[in-house]
Amino acid sequence: xxxxxxxxxxxxxxxxxxxxxxxxxxxxxxxxxxxxxxxxxxxxxxxxxxxxxxxxxxxxxxxxxxxxxxxxxxxxxxxxxxxxxxxxxxxxxxxxxxxxxxxxxxxxxxxxxxxxxxxxxxxxxxxxxxxxxxxxxxxxxxxxxxxxxxxxxxxxxxxxxxxxxxxxxxxxxxxxxxxxxxxxxxxxxxxxxxxxxxxxxxxxxxxxxxxxxxxxxxxxxxxxxxxxxxxxxxxxxxxxxxxxxxxxxxxxxxxxxxxxxxxxxxxxxxxxxxxxxxxxxxxxxxxxxxxxxxxxxxxxxxxxxxxxxxxxxxxxxxxxxxxxxxxxxxxxxxxxxxxxxxxxxxxxxxxxxxxxxxxxxxxxxxxxxxxxxxxxxxxxxxxxxxxxxxxxxxxxxxxxxxxxxxxxxxxxxxxxxxxxxxxxxxxxxxxxxxxxxxxxxxxxxxxxxxxxxxxxxxxxxxxxxxxxxxxxxxxxxxxxxxxxxxxxxxxxxxxxxxxxxxxxxxxxxxxxxxxxxxxxxxxxxxxxxxxxxxxxx
Amino acid sequence: xxxxxxxxxxxxxxxxxxxxxxxxxxxxxxxxxxxxxxxxxxxxxxxxxxxxxxxxxxxxxxxxxxxxxxxxxxxxxxxxxxxxxxxxxxxxxxxxxxxxxxxxxxxxxxxxxxxxxxxxxxxxxxxxxxxxxxxxxxxxxxxxxxxxxxxxxxxxxxxxxxxxxxxxxxxxxxxxxxxxxxxxxxxxxxxxxxxxxxxxxxxxxxxxxxxxxxxxxxxxxxxxxxxxxxxxxxxxxxxxxxxxxxxxxxxxxxxxxxxxxxxxxxxxxxxxxxxxxxxxxxxxxxxxxxxxxxxxxxx
Numbered sequence: 001x002x003x004x005x006x007x008x009x010x011x012x013x014x015x016x017x018x019x020x021x022x023x024x025x026x027x028x029x030x031x032x033x034x035x036x037x038x039x040x041x042x043x044x045x046x047x048x049x050x051x052x053x054x055x056x057x058x059x060x061x062x063x064x065x066x067x068x069x070x071x072x073x074x075x076x077x078x079x080x081x082x083x084x085x086x087x088x089x090x091x092x093x094x095x096x097x098x099x100x101x102x103x104x105x106x107x108x109x110x111x112x113x114x115x116x117x118x119x120x121x122x123x124x125x126x127x128x129x130x131x132x133x134x135x136x137x138x139x140x141x142x143x144x145x146x147x148x149x150x151x152x153x154x155x156x157x158x159x160x161x162x163x164x165x166x167x168x169x170x171x172x173x174x175x176x177x178x179x180x181x182x183x184x185x186x187x188x189x190x191x192x193x194x195x196x197x198x199x200x201x202x203x204x205x206x207x208x209x210x211x212x213x214x215x216x217x218x219x220x221x222x223x224x225x226x227x228x229x230x231x232x233x234x235x236x237x238x239x240x241x242x243x244x245x246x247x248x249x250x251x252x253x254x255x256x257x258x259x260x261x262x263x264x265x266x267x268x269x270x271x272x273x274x275x276x277x278x279x280x281x282x283x284x285x286x287x288x289x290x291x292x293x294x295x296x297x298x299x300x301x302x303x304x305x306x307x308x309x310x311x312x313x314x315x316x317x318x319x320x321x322x323x324x325x326x327x328x329x330x331x332x333x334x335x336x337x338x339x340x341x342x343x344x345x346x347x348x349x350x351x352x353x354x355x356x357x358x359x360x361x362x363x364x365x366x367x368x369x370x371x372x373x374x375x376x377x378x379x380x381x382x383x384x385x386x387x388x389x390x391x392x393x394x395x396x397x398x399x400x401x402x403x404x405x406x407x408x409x410x411x412x413x414x415x416x417x418x419x420x421x422x423x424x425x426x427x428x429x430x431x432x433x434x435x436x437x438x439x440x441x442x443x444x445x446x447x448x449x450x451x452x453x454x455x456x457x458x459x460x461x462x463x464x465x466x467x468x469x470x471x472x473x474x475x476x477x478x479x480x481x482x483x484x485x486x487x488x489x490x491x492x493x494x495x496x497x498x499x500x501x502x503x504x505x506x507x508x509x510x511x512x513x514x515x516x517x518x519x520x521x522x523x524x525x526x527x528x529x530x531x532x533x534x535x536x537x
Numbered sequence: 538x539x540x541x542x543x544x545x546x547x548x549x550x551x552x553x554x555x556x557x558x559x560x561x562x563x564x565x566x567x568x569x570x571x572x573x574x575x576x577x578x579x580x581x582x583x584x585x586x587x588x589x590x591x592x593x594x595x596x597x598x599x600x601x602x603x604x605x606x607x608x609x610x611x612x613x614x615x616x617x618x619x620x621x622x623x624x625x626x627x628x629x630x631x632x633x634x635x636x637x638x639x640x641x642x643x644x645x646x647x648x649x650x651x652x653x654x655x656x657x658x659x660x661x662x663x664x665x666x667x668x669x670x671x672x673x674x675x676x677x678x679x680x681x682x683x684x685x686x687x688x689x690x691x692x693x694x695x696x697x698x699x700x701x702x703x704x705x706x707x708x709x710x711x712x713x714x715x716x717x718x719x720x721x722x723x724x725x726x727x728x729x730x731x732x733x734x735x736x737x738x739x740x741x742x743x744x745x746x747x748x749x750x751x752x753x754x755x756x757x758x759x760x761x762x763x764x765x766x767x768x769x770x771x772x773x774x775x776x777x778x779x780x781x782x783x784x785x786x787x788x789x790x791x792x793x794x795x796x797x798x799x800x801x802x803x804x805x806x807x808x809x810x811x812x813x814x815x816x817x818x819x820x821x822x823x824x825x826x827x828x829x830x831x832x833x834x835x836x
Contacts, residue, residue: 019550023550024550026552026555027550027551027552027554027555028550029547029548029549029550029551030547030550107545108544108545108547109545109547111628111631111632112628112629112632113547113548114548114551114553114554114608115554115632117551117554117555118553118554118555118557118558120554121554121555121557121558122558122561124558125558125559125561125562125565126562126565128562129562129565129566129569164573167569167570167572167573168565168566168569168570168573170569171564171565171566171568171569172565174565175561175562175565178561181636181639184635185632185635185636185639186632188631188635189628189631189632189635190628192631193624193627193628193631194545194624194628219635219638219639219642220638220639220642221642222639223639223640223642223643223645223646224642224643224645224646224649226643226646227643227645227646227647227650228646230776231646231647231650231776233572234765234772234776237572237573237576238576238765238766239764239765239766240765240766240769240771240772240775240776241688241768241769241771241772242650242769242772242773245658245662245675245689246688246689246690247688247689247690247692247768247769247772248654248658248659248662248685248688248689248768248769248770249654249658249768249769249772250653250654250657250658250661253650253653253654253658256649256653257646257649257650260646260649320666528547531544532544
């Protein structure tokens with residue numbers, strides 16, 4: 001399979017179609033510009049969500065109450081989670097999809113370019129609503145509470161006891177859902193309909209495959225989340241009894257609906273990571289991916305299984321024994337396809353001519369640390385053991401290992417890998433090394449000790465803790481501030497790239513194989529690429 | 538995959554997506570504040586406040602409708618100038634199919650809630666399984682039954698029967714699907730008179746369905762004690778049929794717009810995707826109704 005149109009692109013290397021000024025960004029129909037908007041937006045949300053996390057860690061640095069009151073602390077844990085999940089990680093992956101999927105499959109743009117821009121521009125408005133509630137809580141008259149029920153917004157905390165801001169939160173979740181569904185539909189349609197001639201499904205890069213499957217998950221579960229928050233809204237204001245046992249409903253019903261969305265959501269945040277890492281490792285190991293087809297099937301299996309494991313979040317809530325056993329075994333089954341992936345990456349690296357440029361460093365760190373997070377997940381899947389771990393810092397450690405040193409690390413890997421293509425300059429190596437090592441060390445200082453305090457019984461979502469946890473929590477907080485500051489290095493790296501300051505990037509800076517279409521176009525990628533589809537042999 | 542000489546049409550920059558986001562923002566802010574200010578928590582009582590937020594909600598809705606009008610005006614122009622050939626037409630089709638799938642999943646959340654309630658919650662509240670003490674300690678007088686006409690805390694209602702209005706409504710929707718298909722075939726066959734007649738009949742049937750649905754709601758509220766506040770049965774009944782009704786409203790508006798576009802001569806034998814999309818949507822609300830009729834009204 002070879003792209004025969006490399007020389008062809010020079011004709012298209014012009015910018016006469018590119019609109020200028022504010023209009024270019026506000027009214028865009030260009031997948032690259034919209035991708036850039038998504039990526040900057042998600043990075044801004046990453047910093048805001050990080051700031052909220054640092055409020056949490058500042059409070060927990062020492063035992064006792066020092067920085068904020070417990071009510072505000074609860075708002076911090078809630079909005080930190082929501083901003084990171086819906087504002088940072090998901091839009092970052094949509095940004096990567098926007099930039100890379102058309103380039104990878106030889107398409108001129110996303111299939112529905114105007115809808116693409118709509119799905120982006122909904123997000124800043126949705127997060128204005130969510131974040132304004134925090135600002136009002138911090139600085140507003142009478143300090144009206146922001147959402148304070150945890151990012152899972154369990155009933156009755158969010159119904160009977162939810163603050164007034166819950167209603168606006170519900171509407172902002174609806175907006176995020178609309179945005180995600182439109183973005184996902186766009187990805188599915190682009191992949192099915194706009195592949196270059198000869199780009200069969202089983203020739204698609206794995207990043208495209210994993211995103212296609214992710215998009216299915218999004219279209220399937222975001223509407224369920226919309227249903228859940230709608231029931232919340234009517235329970236709060238229109239007298240319905242979905243989550244009230246007095247009327248014949250059940251608060252546990254909320255958890256079932258939420259996690260029917262929530263567990264696929266977890267994979268929505270990790271499957272594109274698998275695609276990124278599967279794109280990067282073969283390039284820097286200079287070998288083909290060990291098992292392409294098995295990676296595709298493993299991804300699809302994980303996605304299917306994600307629909308039948310949701311109640312493992314609810315073992316301590318109680319359900320019939322058969323249900324408990326079913327969800328336990330199904331959950332453990334997921335480690336099989338996940339293992340297929342991890343072994344695949346290892347086998348790809350085995351006896352490769354490996355070099356360790358920045359994207360590869362992040363990718364290897366991803367493989368190791370994500371596996372750590374996966375293994376603690378396997379521990380949590382075992383029902384009787386989960387009774388001990390549930391709602392402790394062990395859970396916090398688990399999902400931060402998969403989301404921060406998993407998803408976020410893969411996004412960083414992707415950024416360092418593709419920044420030359422996006423900006424035309426190589427990311428600054430010295431700052432990049434500093435960013436990587438600083439993040440790697442701090443992320444482990446931040447999250448590894450959480451396993452210990454969790455196993456020892458420290459509950460999550462409390463503003464204070466017993467004295468025996470003090471030493472660990474001090475170092476966790478040091479790790480948190482260190483990790484937070486480290487990400488500012490990346491801000492500098494990204495700004496330097498955006499200002500085109502740095503070594504000029506060739507079209508294929510990483511010596512990627514020629515079937516990776518994104519490297520056949522010049523760096524930076526011209527405003528329009530593949531107006532005429534390349535022919536894949 | 539089409540021939541490479543068929544360039545994929547990428548539209549120029551457009552203000553409507555951003556404008557649509559502003560509309561949604563106004564709707565969210567307006568609705569959030571309006572609901573917050575105008576209802577008493579859990580009391581189902583209107584407080585007649587929050588008119589400012591209400592106007593914002595209304596303005597947002599009008600803004601969004603206006604935006605969509607201009608957005609679709611652009612798309613229709615593109616379609617009439619023949620830009621929707623080839624693969625772009627495929628993108629629209631697939632996009633519509635996945636949109637309908639997302640709608641299916643939205644209803645799935647409410648259907649799932651209904652089955653969970655019927656099969657698990659209500660029996661458990663009645664003491665089934667390992668829940669004898671739950672029943673004994675919380676609501677010893679509670680009887681598990683479906684439809685749940687007496688809630689654990691003693692609110693009473695009547696169950697909506699399956700015959701009468703709901704059965705007539707089922708017939709109306711089924712017939713409307715047939716008339717719509719006749720209209721569609723007439724469009725393909727180029728029989729304009731037949732097309733206009735049957736498209737008009739379909740729109741009228743949609744409106745008639747909604748009219749009867751409102752009648753049924755009035756009957757439920759005023760005579761049966763069946764309200765949103767009547768416990769889980771009323772909650773599920775009104776949310777499922779209500780969201781279905783909203784979708785029928787949307788579908789009827791779509792079919793009405795298609796009717797007007799037919800009168801303006803927008804569609805040809807080959808190029809009438811908007812019409813097909815509206816038809817798919819109508820069949821989707823029809824199928825949802827059949828599930829509703831069987832699971833909510835009948836069984």
